Amino acid sequence: MVWEVVKNIPPGRVTTYGAIANFLGAGSSARMVGYALNASKYANEFIPAHRVVNRNGVLTGKHHFGSIYAMENLLRMEGVEVEDDKIVRFKILFWDPMKELSSMDE
DNA sequence: AAGTTGACCCCGA
DNA sequence: TTCGGGGCCAACT
Numbered sequence: 001m002v003w004e005v006v007k008n009i010p011p012g013r014v015t016t017y018g019a020i021a022n023f024l025g026a027g028s029s030a031r032m033v034g035y036a037l038n039a040s041k042y043a044n045e046f047i048p049a050h051r052v053v054n055r056n057g058v059l060t061g062k063h064h065f066g067s068i069y070a071m072e073n074l075l076r077m078e079g080v081e082v083e084d085d086k087i088v089r090f091k092i093l094f095w096d097p098m099k100e101l102s103s104m105d106e
Numbered sequence: 107a108a109g110t111t112g113a114c115c116c117c118g119a
Numbered sequence: 120t121t122c123g124g125g126g127c128c129a130a131c132t
Binding site: 016017018021029030031032033034035036037038049052053054055059060061062063064065071 | 111112113114115116
Binding site: 021027028029030031032035 | 126127128129130
């Protein structure tokens with residue numbers, strides 16, 4: 001499910017682990033989202049996990065990509081400014097699944 | 107089976 | 120602002 005949500009994140013936008021966890025159900029603590037994303041590497045398809053950051057807009061999961069610069073490069077490639085491992089204008093680029101996917105279900 | 111760990115989050119000092 | 124403590128829940132030892 002986490003992957004489904006992440007796949008719906010539009011390029012150039014980002015969201016947080018907590019937002020996804022909350023969207024899927026308050027029960028799924030944010031840690032599980034990260035865990036699921038870690039497993040996304042084993043997925044059969046591409047999961048834009050680089051568009052998921054922590055609540056501060058910091059690229060905490062950069063170490064889990066091939067290189068610690070991969071995540072940052074991917075984001076910049078999509079037009080997201082990254083400075084000191086943090087996303088610039090994070091509040092504006094923030095993509096809330098609660099709002100964007102509130103209408104969709106199943 | 108029990109203890110640790112983790113791509114997190116929130117609160118108080 | 121930084122530091123410490125608690126909560127969270129599935130996976131890994």
